[in-house]
Amino acid sequence: MQQVKSVITEFRGSHFDFGLEQGKWLQTTLMMENREREWRIRRPRFDIDIQETKAAFKRFAPGIWEELLGLQAELKMDMTQIIQNFGHYRVYAKPSGCSVFTTEDYLVRNYDYHPATYDGRFTFFQPNDSGYATMAPVSRITGRMDGMNEHGLTMGYNFMHRKVPGDGFVCYMIGRMILECCQSVDDAVQFLKEIPHRSSFSYILLDKKGITQIVEATPRDIIVREHHYCTNHFEVLTHENRRVLTDSEMRMHNLKAQTNRTTDAANAFKIMNDPEAGVFSELYSSWSGTIHTSCYFPKDLSVQFALGGNNTPTTLNFQDWLDGKPLPVQSFTGQINSNITFASE
Numbered sequence: 001m002q003q004v005k006s007v008i009t010e011f012r013g014s015h016f017d018f019g020l021e022q023g024k025w026l027q028t029t030l031m032m033e034n035r036e037r038e039w040r041i042r043r044p045r046f047d048i049d050i051q052e053t054k055a056a057f058k059r060f061a062p063g064i065w066e067e068l069l070g071l072q073a074e075l076k077m078d079m080t081q082i083i084q085n086f087g088h089y090r091v092y093a094k095p096s097g098c099s100v101f102t103t104e105d106y107l108v109r110n111y112d113y114h115p116a117t118y119d120g121r122f123t124f125f126q127p128n129d130s131g132y133a134t135m136a137p138v139s140r141i142t143g144r145m146d147g148m149n150e151h152g153l154t155m156g157y158n159f160m161h162r163k164v165p166g167d168g169f170v171c172y173m174i175g176r177m178i179l180e181c182c183q184s185v186d187d188a189v190q191f192l193k194e195i196p197h198r199s200s201f202s203y204i205l206l207d208k209k210g211i212t213q214i215v216e217a218t219p220r221d222i223i224v225r226e227h228h229y230c231t232n233h234f235e236v237l238t239h240e241n242r243r244v245l246t247d248s249e250m251r252m253h254n255l256k257a258q259t260n261r262t263t264d265a266a267n268a269f270k271i272m273n274d275p276e277a278g279v280f281s282e283l284y285s286s287w288s289g290t291i292h293t294s295c296y297f298p299k300d301l302s303v304q305f306a307l308g309g310n311n312t313p314t315t316l317n318f319q320d321w322l323d324g325k326p327l328p329v330q331s332f333t334g335q336i337n338s339n340i341t342f343a344s345e
Helices: 015-026 031-041 050-060 062-075 079-087 171-181 185-194 246-258 265-273 318-322
Strands: 002-013 099-102 107-113 121-127 134-139 146-149 154-161 200-206 212-217 222-225 288-297 302-308 314-317 331-336
Touching: 002 015, 002 302, 015 062, 015 121, 050 062, 050 079, 062 079, 062 171, 099 154, 099 200, 099 246, 099 265, 107 146, 107 154, 107 200, 107 265, 121 318, 134 171, 146 171, 146 288, 154 171, 171 185, 171 200, 185 200, 185 212, 185 222, 246 265, 265 288, 265 302, 288 331, 302 318, 314 318
Parallel strands: 002 121, 302 331
Antiparallel strands: 002 331, 099 107, 107 288, 121 134, 134 146, 146 154, 154 200, 200 212, 212 222, 288 302, 302 314
């Protein structure tokens, strides 16, 4: 077992200044050194077109482009390097796990991936130039893994496959754009129909009205379905699924067997976070170990969050932070059954 930590950060201001602030933090970590080593081992298999990428950001999330410019200004890197490391456009997302269950009151999620990709940061961000305020765990500095915005819109995503990729954004950037640009599930569904997708993912959405929908998205097709469970296979676009779905189907079976729409959030969280319940995964070296469990409550703008398994969640209230109250804690701690360290360590 390894003790792990995720730092809670907060920022109010422009996207450009947010980029500057993150650049300063990056220079105190080993993250860029680790990323450079990763690129040497796994050379980029995509072309970077600065103008194409800029145009895509300007259309869908112009504030995030300003954030990239802030990162560039602080890190003194050329724009090609900035886009390669932080743009999340036309890059490849590694296969991963993840399980999600929703009711009209909450969305609970296991984020399953490789610890070496985990930033170990949970960020509160209130922009003053464009976009909605958000709280979310961070993925690769500018992306988000799941989260909620000031309107109560909540998002999580699950990997499906990487075959036949398109020219578009990857999941963790799309997830962030949803939170910053959309007020409701209807808004998010329309956004997902318009934005170009690099790979195939399901996006699970819940808003303050209790509306929950799952969007099955590929570079070729997008469908919307009414459902409350999602692991790592499509239920409608089945022709897009990977051949081996044993682990995904097992987690889906275990999730359905132990939850229903009347299950209270505390029990749902325990089921997701308990390694013995059959949904939590310890396959860390296979890119699908559970790193965190999160449960979002859109109606009162709060989250329960825990690192690792069998952990008591910490509750944070987003509305309190929006009202200017100080955060009650500065970090999350937990244990994972792996000796692989987080990306910034």
